[in-house]
Amino acid sequence: MFIEPNHHSQPKQTSLGWIEVVCGSMFSGKTEELIRRLNRAKIARQKVEIFKPAIDKRYHDEDIVSHNENSIRSTPVNTSEEIVLFAGDCDVVGIDEAQFLDQNLVEVCNKLASSGKRVIVAGLDMDFSGKPFGPMPLLMAVAEYVTKVHAICVTCGSVAQYSYRKVTSQDKILLGETDSYEARCRRCYHLGDLA
C-alpha cells in the first residue's frame, strides 16, 4: 500500500520523484491497481497524466479499461518519448501496458522521476512463452518500488503468474482477452493442453 506524498508542500526543484512498477500476468489486477493509485493521487489534488500505447485499442481508443470495467481517461502514445512531451508540469505519470512500448521507456521514466514526478508503470512481466516482455525487466531493475500481482489459475484455482495462450500464433504481440489467453499457475502452464 502506498501513501501518496503531498507534492504541494515542497517546491518541485527540491523534491525528487520515483518509479513504481506494477507487474504480473494477464487478469492479475495490474490495471485495477494502477487506476486505484491514480484515483487516490487525484483525490490528493495532484496533477495526473496517464498514457497507454496507441496499439492497445481493445476496449477503447483513449480510456484504460480493466477486465472488470473500471476505467480512466488516458493519452495514447506511439513512442515513449511522447510521454515526456505530454507530461508537462504534472505531479504523477501513469503508464499502462508498458510492455508494448520501446526500450527508451526506461530512460524516459528515469528522466521524469529525476525531475520530481511520481511515475507509476503497469505491464506484463512475461509474454505468453514465459520470456521477459519489452522494457518491463529493465524498469523493474531501476524502479524504487515493484509490486507483483497475481491472478487465479483458471484450471486449478492456485495463484497464477503465467499468461497461457490458447491459440497457435507465435507472434510476440497478439492483442486479446479470454478468447486467446487464460491465467495459469506454473504447473498448469507447463502442462499445456494436458492441463
Ligand SMILES: Nc1ncnc2c1ncn2[C@@H]1O[C@H](COP(=O)(O)OP(=O)(O)O)[C@@H](O)[C@H]1O
Ligand atoms: N483468472 C483470473 N484471476 C483473477 N482475476 C480475474 C481472472 N479472470 C478475470 N479476472 C478479473 O480481472 C480483474 C483484474 O483485471 P485487470 O486489472 O484489468 O487485470 P490486468 O490488467 O492484470 O490484466 C479481476 O478483478 C477480476 O475481476
Ligand SMILES: Cc1cn([C@H]2C[C@H](O)[C@@H](COP(=O)(O)O)O2)c(=O)[nH]c1=O
Ligand atoms: C501474454 C501476451 C499478451 N499480449 C497482449 C494481450 C492483451 O491484449 C495485452 C495484455 O493485457 P492485460 O491488460 O495485461 O490483460 O497483451 C501479447 O500481445 N502478447 C503476449 O505474449
Ligand SMILES: [Zn+2]
Ligand atoms: Zn493451475
